[in-house]
Amino acid sequence: MGIIEAITAWGNDLLWTYILIALLIILGIFFTIRMGFVQFRFFGEMFRIIGEKDTVSTEGRGISSFQAFTISTASRVGTGNLAGVAIAIAVGGPGAIFWMWIIALIGMATSFVESTLAQIYKVKDEEDGFRGGPAYYIEKALGLRWLGIVFAILITLCFGLIFNSVQSNTIALSFENAFGMDRGVLGIILAVVTAIIIFGGVKRIANVTQVIVPVMAIIYIGVALIIMIMNITQIPSIIGLIVSSAFGLNEVVGGGMGAAIMQGVRRGLFSNEAGMGSVPNAAATANVSHPAKQGFVQSLGVFVDTMIICSATAFMILLTDVYTVEGLSGIELTQAALSAHIGDWATTFVAIAILLFAFSSIIGNYYYGETNIEFIQTSKAWLFIYRIAVLAMVIFGSMAGLGLVWDLADLFMGMMAVINLIVIFIIGKYAYAALNDYHEQRKANKDPLFYRDSIEGLTHAESWGLKGEKER
Numbered sequence: 001m002g003i004i005e006a007i008t009a010w011g012n013d014l015l016w017t018y019i020l021i022a023l024l025i026i027l028g029i030f031f032t033i034r035m036g037f038v039q040f041r042f043f044g045e046m047f048r049i050i051g052e053k054d055t056v057s058t059e060g061r062g063i064s065s066f067q068a069f070t071i072s073t074a075s076r077v078g079t080g081n082l083a084g085v086a087i088a089i090a091v092g093g094p095g096a097i098f099w100m101w102i103i104a105l106i107g108m109a110t111s112f113v114e115s116t117l118a119q120i121y122k123v124k125d126e127e128d129g130f131r132g133g134p135a136y137y138i139e140k141a142l143g144l145r146w147l148g149i150v151f152a153i154l155i156t157l158c159f160g161l162i163f164n165s166v167q168s169n170t171i172a173l174s175f176e177n178a179f180g181m182d183r184g185v186l187g188i189i190l191a192v193v194t195a196i197i198i199f200g201g202v203k204r205i206a207n208v209t210q211v212i213v214p215v216m217a218i219i220y221i222g223v224a225l226i227i228m229i230m231n232i233t234q235i236p237s238i239i240g241l242i243v244s245s246a247f248g249l250n251e252v253v254g255g256g257m258g259a260a261i262m263q264g265v266r267r268g269l270f271s272n273e274a275g276m277g278s279v280p281n282a283a284a285t286a287n288v289s290h291p292a293k294q295g296f297v298q299s300l301g302v303f304v305d306t307m308i309i310c311s312a313t314a315f316m317i318l319l320t321d322v323y324t325v326e327g328l329s330g331i332e333l334t335q336a337a338l339s340a341h342i343g344d345w346a347t348t349f350v351a352i353a354i355l356l357f358a359f360s361s362i363i364g365n366y367y368y369g370e371t372n373i374e375f376i377q378t379s380k381a382w383l384f385i386y387r388i389a390v391l392a393m394v395i396f397g398s399m400a401g402l403g404l405v406w407d408l409a410d411l412f413m414g415m416m417a418v419i420n421l422i423v424i425f426i427i428g429k430y431a432y433a434a435l436n437d438y439h440e441q442r443k444a445n446k447d448p449l450f451y452r453d454s455i456e457g458l459t460h461a462e463s464w465g466l467k468g469e470k471e472r
Contacts, residue, residue, distance in 0.1 A: 008407045015414035021265050023421050024275055028106030031113050031428065035435055039108035039299055045442075046300035049293050068286035069297050070214070072279045072364065073304065081305065082354055083170045084267040085313040086333035087406070089323050092263025094238075095245030097314045099264025100271070104306035107274025108299040114424050115298035116431040117141075118280030119291030122463050125374070130463060132284025133368075134277040134420045135375040140460035141427040151277065151419050152372035158412035159278060160369025160390050165397025166409050167358040167365070172398035177332055178351035187398030190359065191391040198366045198387055216356035217309065223349070224312030227341045231319045238318045266410060269417065272305040276413060277420030281368045290448040292438035295431065316341060366390050430455055 032039065050066055088096040114134070121140045122132035135148040135155075168190055172183040228235060246260055273279050279301065283294040313334060317323050320340040323333060338346035366387075373379075373386050397405060424431075433455040441448035452461040 005404060005407070008404070008411050011411045012407060012414065015418070016262055016266055016410070020269075020414050020417055021261065023418065024103060024110075024265060024269065025106065027275070027421050027425055028103070028110050030425075031109040032106055034428070035109060035112070035432060037109075038112055038435060039105070039303075042296055043300075046296045046303075049296050050300065065286050065288055065293060065297050068282050068294060069301060072273075072282035072298055073217075073301050081271055081309045081357060082313055082334045082350065084271050085310050086317060086323075086337075088263040088267035089314065089317055090333060092260040093245050094242045094314075094318055094323075095247070095260035096264035096267065097242045097311070097318075098246035099261050100268035100306055100310055100314075103265050103268040104272050104274065104302055104310075107268075107272060107306075108302045110275040110421075110424070111272075111279060111302045112292075112295040112299045112435075113428050113431040114275065114277065114280045114420065115283035116291045116295035116434050117424060117427060118284040119286070119288065119294045120430055120434060120458070120461050120464070122284040124463055126378075130285050130287065131281075131371045131374060133281035133371060133375075134423060135372055136284070137280075137427065138423055139375075141430070142423065147419070147423075149376055151416065152375045154412060154416045154419070155278060155281070156369040156372050156386065158409070158416055159365040160386060161393045162405070162408050162412055163365045164362050164390055165393045165400060166405050167361045168394045168397035169400055169405050171355055171358045173332065174335065174351040174354045177335060178347045183398045184395070187395040190362070190398065191394045193359075194362055194366070194394055195387070195391055197363055198370075198390065216353065216360065217304075220353050220357075221308060221312055223338075223342075224316055227316055227319065227338075228312075230341075234319060235315070238315060241318065242314075268306060268310075269413065271310055272302045274302045275421050275424075276417045278368050278416070281371050282364070284371075290434070290438050290441075290450040291431075292434045292448070292450075295435070362394060430458060433458075 050069055052065065085097070085100075088100065092099075117137045118132045118134075121137040122130045123136060125131045133155075135152040138148040138151060139145045168187055171190065172181075172186050175181040175186050176183055246264075269276060279298050283298050286294050286297075288294055317334065317337040320337045322336045322340055325336075335347045335350045338350055342349075369386060369390070370383065373382055376382075434450065437450065437454050438448045450464055451467045452458055452464040453466050
């Protein structure tokens with residue numbers, strides 16, 4: 001265990017101090033400028049698309065834009081929004097929240113690029129649906145199947161196994177704190193319910209997440225809004241505290257400006273996943289008439305995750321002084337902060353909220369691994385082994401220590417993100433061209449349609465038809 005911890009610490013220091021933060025910020029700014037601030041120009045379009053029903057296909061293939069949005073949001077909205085924000089504040093101070101906001105706003109452009117590419121290079125599967133993601137566009141656009149396999153292995157280990165142990169760890173801690181419940185017993189219960197869903201396929205996953213995600217988000221944001229209205233006069237000073245602490249001007253807790261940036265970016269990426277290469281796996285499953293539509297939808301997902309839900313948690317914590325108490329971190333800090341606002345029953349509320357948030361993440365994370373196992377090799381035996389491993393990690397995570405679980409998650413998340421960011425920088429021209437094609441059709445008052453010959457030089461986009469064909 002000591003060797004694992006040492007290797008993990010060295011890897012995280014290398015990735016997060018010297019490589020990943022620079023890549024995320026530089027490429028996020030580059031994509032933003034290259035596409036003319038797409039995340040701001042088309043902000044209203046994002047909301048329009050998420051509610052539309054695509055009538056192009058008559059095959060009944062794939063899932064809707066909204067279902068793809070809920071699968072990705074189910075993975076995004078989890079422990080990062082409650083426990084991750086609390087850890088960022090405890091370690092990096094209030095200023096970490098400012099850097100979470102920055103990485104989300106520029107990350108919206110990054111998310112557009114990777115999700116649009118996933119749609120362009122998606123493939124039809126055997127269950128009347130689509131699948132895709134970085135492994136697929138690495139192979140099709142660059143011809144590097146070996147690198148696609150490396151990415152597929154990383155995301156399967158990261159999301160299907162390690163991230164799911166993070167989710168069950170946070171659920172177990174919150175229930176132990178709220179009800180004194182045995183963590184091992186809870187882990188077994190979670191594993192049983194997870195098994196019922198994941199053995200039902202992607203459509204069952206979509207059906208579950210499209211119910212859980214909106215309900216849990218509305219309830220949690222509603223409580224946060226009530227608390228903020230009750231403390232409305234303090235909100236300006238909290239915003240001032242966040243901004244001043246971000247630049248080391250007002251350190252209340254944490255390790256200075258460097259710690260604020262590192263924790264804000266690290267926890268922000270864990271929460272919104274922009275550029276990590278995970279969300280494109282969900283984006284590829286949607287049946288839409290144009291790839292840019294999922295680019296917009298998943299860009300909106302980054303905004304909802306960080307600017308709304310993470311901010312709600314941050315304000316609730318910073319409106320109290322419990323974040324200055326030594327020894328409180330993670331979900332326990334969030335529970336303590338809410339208890340200060342609304343009484344002891346808040347501990348129970350947070351436990352139930354984290355159950356919904358984190359359990360939906362377990363389901364969404366599982367799917368990311370499944371689609372990448374299918375990329376490596378379509379095998380029912382390997383898929384069965386993977387499902388059993390997921391269930392085992394859910395149980396393991398419920399009983400494991402907090403620190404190592406989060407450190408392992410950071411390491412694998414970082415390796416995934418480095419590969420994906422470099423790849424989408426190289427092949428991003430196809431996403432830019434898709435955006436231009438979409439924009440030109442919208443200016444002509446058309447519902448944009450995409451064909452594989454809509455972009456000059458595009459190859460290996462077999463799921464899209466040619467101009468003049470009845471169906472793609």
